[in-house]
Amino acid sequence: xxxxxxxxxxxxxxxxxxxxxxxxxxxxxxxxxxxxxxxxxxxxxxxxxxxxxxxxxxxxxxxxxxxxxxxxxxxxxxxxxxxxxxxxxxxxxxxxxxxxxxxxxxxxxxxxxxxxxxxxxxxxxxxxxxxxxxxxxxxxxxxxxxxxxxxxxxxxxxxxxxxxxxxxxxxxxxxxxxxxxxxxxxxxxxxxxxxxxxxxxxxxxx
Amino acid sequence: xxxxxxxxxxxxxxxxxxxxxxxxxxxxxxxxxxxxxxxxxxxxxxxxxxxxxxxxxxxxxxxxxxxxxxxxxxxxxxxxxxxxxxxxxxxxxxxxxxxxxxxxxxxxxxxxxxxxxxxxxxxxxxxxxxxxxxxxxxxxxxxxxxxxxxxxxxxxxxxxxxxxxxxxxxxxxxxxxxxxxxxxxxxxxxxxxxxxxxxxxxxxxx
Amino acid sequence: xxxxxxxxxxxxxxxxxxxxxxxxxxxxxxxxxxxxxxxxxxxxxxxxxxxxxxxxxxxxxxxxxxxxxxxxxxxxxxxxxxxxxxxxxxxxxxxxxxxxxxxxxxxxxxxxxxxxxxxxxxxxxxxxxxxxxxxxxxxxxxxxxxxxxxxxxxxxxxxxxxxxxxxxxxxxxxxxxxxxxxxxxxxxxxxxxxxxxxxxxxxxxx
Amino acid sequence: xxxxxxxxxxxxxxxxxxxxxxxxxxxxxxxxxxxxxxxxxxxxxxxxxxxxxxxxxxxxxxxxxxxxxxxxxxxxxxxxxxxxxxxxxxxxxxxxxxxxxxxxxxxxxxxxxxxxxxxxxxxxxxxxxxxxxxxxxxxxxxxxxxxxxxxxxxxxxxxxxxxxxxxxxxxxxxxxxxxxxxxxxxxxxxxxxxxxxxxxxxxxxx
DNA sequence: TATGAATGAGTGTTCATTCAT
DNA sequence: TATGAATGAACACTCATTCAT
Numbered sequence: 001x002x003x004x005x006x007x008x009x010x011x012x013x014x015x016x017x018x019x020x021x022x023x024x025x026x027x028x029x030x031x032x033x034x035x036x037x038x039x040x041x042x043x044x045x046x047x048x049x050x051x052x053x054x055x056x057x058x059x060x061x062x063x064x065x066x067x068x069x070x071x072x073x074x075x076x077x078x079x080x081x082x083x084x085x086x087x088x089x090x091x092x093x094x095x096x097x098x099x100x101x102x103x104x105x106x107x108x109x110x111x112x113x114x115x116x117x118x119x120x121x122x123x124x125x126x127x128x129x130x131x132x133x134x135x136x137x138x139x140x141x142x143x144x145x146x147x148x149x150x151x152x153x154x155x156x157x158x159x160x161x162x163x164x165x166x167x168x169x170x171x172x173x174x175x176x177x178x179x180x181x182x183x184x185x186x187x188x189x190x191x192x193x194x195x196x197x198x199x200x201x202x203x204x205x206x
Numbered sequence: 207x208x209x210x211x212x213x214x215x216x217x218x219x220x221x222x223x224x225x226x227x228x229x230x231x232x233x234x235x236x237x238x239x240x241x242x243x244x245x246x247x248x249x250x251x252x253x254x255x256x257x258x259x260x261x262x263x264x265x266x267x268x269x270x271x272x273x274x275x276x277x278x279x280x281x282x283x284x285x286x287x288x289x290x291x292x293x294x295x296x297x298x299x300x301x302x303x304x305x306x307x308x309x310x311x312x313x314x315x316x317x318x319x320x321x322x323x324x325x326x327x328x329x330x331x332x333x334x335x336x337x338x339x340x341x342x343x344x345x346x347x348x349x350x351x352x353x354x355x356x357x358x359x360x361x362x363x364x365x366x367x368x369x370x371x372x373x374x375x376x377x378x379x380x381x382x383x384x385x386x387x388x389x390x391x392x393x394x395x396x397x398x399x400x401x402x403x404x405x406x407x408x409x410x411x412x
Numbered sequence: 413x414x415x416x417x418x419x420x421x422x423x424x425x426x427x428x429x430x431x432x433x434x435x436x437x438x439x440x441x442x443x444x445x446x447x448x449x450x451x452x453x454x455x456x457x458x459x460x461x462x463x464x465x466x467x468x469x470x471x472x473x474x475x476x477x478x479x480x481x482x483x484x485x486x487x488x489x490x491x492x493x494x495x496x497x498x499x500x501x502x503x504x505x506x507x508x509x510x511x512x513x514x515x516x517x518x519x520x521x522x523x524x525x526x527x528x529x530x531x532x533x534x535x536x537x538x539x540x541x542x543x544x545x546x547x548x549x550x551x552x553x554x555x556x557x558x559x560x561x562x563x564x565x566x567x568x569x570x571x572x573x574x575x576x577x578x579x580x581x582x583x584x585x586x587x588x589x590x591x592x593x594x595x596x597x598x599x600x601x602x603x604x605x606x607x608x609x610x611x612x613x614x615x616x617x618x
Numbered sequence: 619x620x621x622x623x624x625x626x627x628x629x630x631x632x633x634x635x636x637x638x639x640x641x642x643x644x645x646x647x648x649x650x651x652x653x654x655x656x657x658x659x660x661x662x663x664x665x666x667x668x669x670x671x672x673x674x675x676x677x678x679x680x681x682x683x684x685x686x687x688x689x690x691x692x693x694x695x696x697x698x699x700x701x702x703x704x705x706x707x708x709x710x711x712x713x714x715x716x717x718x719x720x721x722x723x724x725x726x727x728x729x730x731x732x733x734x735x736x737x738x739x740x741x742x743x744x745x746x747x748x749x750x751x752x753x754x755x756x757x758x759x760x761x762x763x764x765x766x767x768x769x770x771x772x773x774x775x776x777x778x779x780x781x782x783x784x785x786x787x788x789x790x791x792x793x794x795x796x797x798x799x800x801x802x803x804x805x806x807x808x809x810x811x812x813x814x815x816x817x818x819x820x821x822x823x824x
Numbered sequence: 825t826a827t828g829a830a831t832g833a834g835t836g837t838t839c840a841t842t843c844a845t
Numbered sequence: 846t847a848t849g850a851a852t853g854a855a856c857a858c859t860c861a862t863t864c865a866t
Contacts, residue, residue, distance in 0.1 A: 020845095021850065040333055045835055056852045061837065122331045125324060125384065127246060163385065164378055164396055171377020172370055178336065179369065190370055190408060197403015202396060251860055262827045264864085273861065432866090433829065452745055457856060468831045473858060534743045537736060537796065539658060545796070575797065576790055576808055583789020584782055590748065591781065602782055602820060609815015614808060663839055674848045675841085685840065 025063050025073075027053045032074045037115045041123070046070070068128050075120050075129070082109050083138045090142070095149035096196075102142065103191045106169050107184050114177040121174055140166050153203030161202060165195055231269050231279075234259045238280045243322045247329070252276070274334050281326050281335065288315050289344045296348070301355035302402075308348065309397045312375050313390050320383040327380055346372050359409030367408060371401055437475050439465045444486045449527045453535070458482070480540050487532050487541070494521050495550045502554070507561035508608075514554065515603045518581050519596050526589040533586055552578050565615030573614060577607055643681050643691075646671045650692045655734045659741075664688070686746050693738050693747070700727050701756045708763070713770035714814075720760065721809045724787050725802050732795040739792055758784050771821030779820060783813055 031053035036044050046067050050057040064070040085108065089101035110117055123129065136144075136159060143162035147155050155161040169191060176187050237259035242250050252273050256266040270276040292311040298304040316323055329335065349368035353361050361367040375397060382393050443465035448456050458479050462469040476482040498517040504510040522529055536545040548556075548571060555574035559567050567573045581603060588599050649671035654662050664685050668675040682688040703726065707719040728735055741747060761780035765773050773779040787809060794805050 024850080042333075046837080047835070057837080058839080058852055059850075062850070067836065118331060122328045125328045125380075127248075130384065160396075163381060164400065167377040167381035168374045168400055169377075171373040171375075171380075174331075174377075175369060175373035178331065190366070190404070193407025194370065194374055194400060194404040197405075197407045198396070198400040199403075201399025201403045252862080253860070256828095263862085264827050265825085267862070268825075436829080454745075458858080459856070469858080470831055470860080471829075474829070477858095479857065530743060534740045537740045537792075539660075542796065572808075575793060576812065579789040579793035580786045580812055581789075583785040583787075583792075586743075586789075587781060587785035590743065602778070602816070605819025606782065606786055606812060606816040609817075609819045610808070610812040611815075613811025613815045664841080665839070668849095676843085676848050677846085679841070680846075 021063070024053075024055055024059055028055060028060055028063065028070065029073050029077055031055075032070055033077075033113070033116055036074070036119050037113065040115075041119060071120075071123060072129065072132065075124065075132070078109075078113075078117065078120060079137065079139075082106075083142075085109070086139055086142055089146065095146055095152035098146045098149070099152075099195060100188075100192060102139075102146065103169065103188060103195060106173055107188050107191065110173045110177050111182070111184055118174050118177050121170060136163065137166075147199070153199055155199070155202060156204045161199065164202075165198065168194055168198065227269070230259075230261060230265065234261060234266055234269060234276065235280050235283050237261075238276055239283075239319070239322055242280070242325050243319065246321075247325060277329060278335065278338065281330065281338065284315075284319075284323065284326060285343065285345075288312075289348075291315070292345055292348055295352065301352055301358035304352045304355070305358075305401060306398060308345075308352065309375065309394060309401060312379055313394050313397065316379045316383050317388070317390055324380050324383050327376060343372075353405070359405055361405070361408060362410045367405065370404065370408075374400055374404065433475070436465075436467055436471055440467060440472055440475065440482065441486050441489055443467075444482055445489075445525070445528055448486070448531050449525065452527075453531060483532075483535060484541065484544065487536065487544070490521075490525075490529065490532060491549065491551075494518075495554075497521070498551055498554055501558065507558055507564035510558045510561070511564075511607060512600075512604060514551075514558065515581065515600060515607060518585055519600050519603065522585045522589050523594070523596055530586050530589050533582060548574070549578075559611075565611055567611070567614060568616045573611065576614075577610065580606055580610065639681070642671075642673060642677065646673060646678055646681060646688065647692050647695050649673075650688055651695075651731070651734055654692070654737050655731065658733075659737060689741060690747065690750065693742065693750070696727075696731075696735065696738060697755065697757075700724075701760075703727070704757055704760055707760060713764055713767035716764045716767070717770075717813060718810060720757075720764065721787065721806060721813060724791055725806050725809065728791045728795050729800070729802055736792050736795050739788060755784075765817070771817055773817070773820060774822045779817065782820075783816065786812055786816065 028049060032044070032049045035048050035052050039048070046060055047057055049070065050060045053060070060070070064073065082105065086102055086105040089098040089105070092098040092101055124132070140159070140162040143165055144158045146152065147158040147161055172191060172194060173187070181187055234255060238250070238255045241254050241258055245254070252266055253263055255276065256263040259266070266276070270279065288311065291314065292308055295304040295307040295311070298307055330338070346365070346368040349371055350364045352358065353364040353367055378397060378400065379393070387393055440461060444456070444461045447460050447464050451460070458472055459469055461482065462472045465472070472482070476485065494517065497520065498514055501510040501513040501517070504513055535541065552571075552574040555577055556570045558564065559570040559573055584603060584606060585599070593599055646667060650662070650667045653666050653670055657666070664678055665675055667688065668678040671678070678688070682691065700723065704720055704723040707716040707723070710716040710719050742750070758777070758780040761783055762776045764770065765776040765779055790809060790812065791805070799805055
């Protein structure tokens with residue numbers, strides 16, 4: 001089938017105005033999360049998601065123009081939840097505490113829905129989602145804010161540092177999830193070492 | 207067949223010419239690499255690989271029991287090449303130099319066949335390959351050796367540290383690749399900061 | 413699904429080299445004709461065609477990149493058969509006899525596979541086939557040849573006249589088919605009146 | 619409701635304002651026409667029509683039992699308009715002038731809404747509409763009237779002749795539309811040649 | 825052993841139609 | 846009577862895999 005333009009493919013097809021519709025959309029996204037966690041990408045198909053949501057396949061396509069749009073919606077929901085937790089870092093009085101809070105948020109997310117988080121991380125590298133994934137996300141913006149605090153060793157390129165720290169955390173946390181680690185405290189300790197070690201090493205001299 | 211015997215005449219005895227089967231296998235794996243790099247996962251299917259290899263689909267299945275086996279073989283080939291580079295780290299006299307060499311090897315691989323490397327990293331998280339990917343690989347074993355050198359701050363759990371360092375490097379290097387970074391020197395510098403910062407932070411006290 | 417370029421969509425995907433493949437292709441096209449004739453456009457779907465051909469749906473797509481390509485192949489087959497009959501008009505000694513032969517060929521085709529012919533005529537107006545259908549086809553080229561004979565009232569624009577005559581014949585013959593007419597002789601008589609009347613009326617003066 | 623009564627005050631009593639239902643029906647039919655002309659058959663679906671009409675899909679089904687009924691209603695509306703133009707042929711004093719008027723009406727319709735006209739012609743061949751399309755329609759009845767005038771070469775079977783003339787005109791006019799012709803005068807000239815030539819050729823002897 | 829034609833379960837997506845609100 | 850969310854049968858098409866030649 002002739003497909004619409006790339007960008008329109010990822011946009012929601014219809015903004016639900018009735019509450020029933022909102023429920024349906026939420027149910028579909030949650031079902032997508034569950035299918036992904038239960039059956040992995042192998043079993044992640046639109047019919048399975050619709051069925052798990054207790055909704056017809058037609059309803060799914062009423063709200064999502066395609067499978068990728070659904071995946072993206074799920075990614076955004078997870079990012080929203082993660083961000084909703086992480087944003088509280090701003091309340092910390094010291095930059096160090098703020099950074100530790102962010103690390104904690106990442107660990108928390110991983111331990112809660114580890115499979116989902118890792119699968120979405122992997123999916124994020126697909127070309128369809130690259131634009132979304134590669135642009136500095138809200139988590140990185142939070143990181144930049146923390147890095148620019150006065151009580152933090154100052155970085156010449158806070159955005160680059162934020163990207164590195166984000167990638168580093170994600171890499172370690174995902175690997176820990178893959179290994180089946182469950183000791184949050186220990187993982188957190190090692191992440192702190194990595195993050196603060198990196199920041200010390202890249203701080204601008206003088 | 208004249209052609210075969212002729213070429214074997216020109217090769218040193220120590221590396222006898224590959225058997226025809228070995229050549230075919232290698233051609234298929236290389237074709238898989240090319241397809242993956244050219245067309246991404248979207249275009250990575252067995253028929254395309256066979257065609258690119260100049261081999262019938264039937265022959266492909268003669269040498270590989272299934273698609274996953276082919277993917278795995280490609281992963282292993284890349285890991286072999288990476289290891290062949292990384293193993294030279296053992297020759298460095300100081301642990302620090304050895305570690306820097308390993309970092310350099312990771313960066314080199316990424317810059318050479320970045321797309322392929324990242325795609326394989328992503329694929330590595332699929333359940334079919336998890337065992338392969340999560341068990342400590344040869345790169346991590348090399349890391350352990352370096353970490354256990356006497357002139358390195360000693361780690362209580364060198365294997366854990368090796369896993370972390372490996373994950374950290376891969377995370378940062380993949381993210382850099384996704385971003386399209388090409389400045390190897392700068393990336394290397396930041397990786398050094400991350401790795402040595404982490405190691406300093408996790409070193410056993412006393 | 414990402415579609416290839418418009419033109420490539422209509423080209424055969426694979427030129428059958430083995431005789432088995434040729435048989436398969438022919439069987440699929442014949443099945444398409446039968447399905448169309450039996451069930452009309454309502455029932456004309458790729459799965460039904462494959463089944464009627466005694467072939468798997470996969471085989472159909474091995475030789476035809478899409479449904480339209482299959483339809484086009486059928487159109488061409490019918491056009492080929494029609495042309496194979498019509499081309500004998502060249503052997504007629506007088507232009508009038510040649511023209512009558514062409515008219516006869518059109519009637520013959522209609523009476524043989526009337527439903528099919530009309531369905532294909534209708535389908536020919538779809539944008540996907542317009543280029544194919546609107547460019548002067550071989551039948552019209554034959555018409556031009558006949559119109560340019562010296563013993564025919566000369567036309568200022570033989571190509572336009574050929575288009576008109578072709579459209580006129582098709583319109584009348586299809587309508588007759590729709591009405592269920594079966595008297596070939598009478599239909600032929602009226603077609604002659606129409607064609608020769610038109611030609612007399614548009615002949616260049618002097 | 620103020621607005622309705624206001625407008626009805628301005629209209630002459632003889633053409634009372636359409637009831638709301640009639641307005642809705644007309645709006646839906648016009649929307650169908652627009653969708654067909656804009657997007658072709660590919661885009662001609664009930665939801666699109668309802669949306670273009672500014673009406674809910676539920677309402678559409680309140681007024682039309684199904685898609686075919688809607689298509690049929692559109693066909694009839696176009697036929698009505700065409701007939702409203704063509705019927706004036708009766709006023710012509712000579713049969714020849716009357717016939718020329720009918721030809722002119724056909725050309726006019728084609729040039730005004732060519733795409734729509736051709737699409738409906740094509741759709742008219744579907745079994746669902748065959749009864750409608752194949753039975754002698756009002757245009758053919760007009761033709762019969764003209765053919766039976768005393769100053770017209772008399773036909774043995776005026777109904778058959780009317781069918782032929784109608785089919786011939788439609789065939790040529792549709793083909794011209796498909797080719798993108800826009801010279802109404804030239805097309806009219808050729809149609810005259812075809813029609814009068816045919817009639818001369820089929821006139822009953824004596 | 826190589827070939828490539830054939831297979832068919834599986835998947836994404838559409839759209840006419842229904843019905844609870 | 847109007848709405849539009851929901852339905853689900855139907856369909857185009859893919860691709861890993863098999864097997865006759």
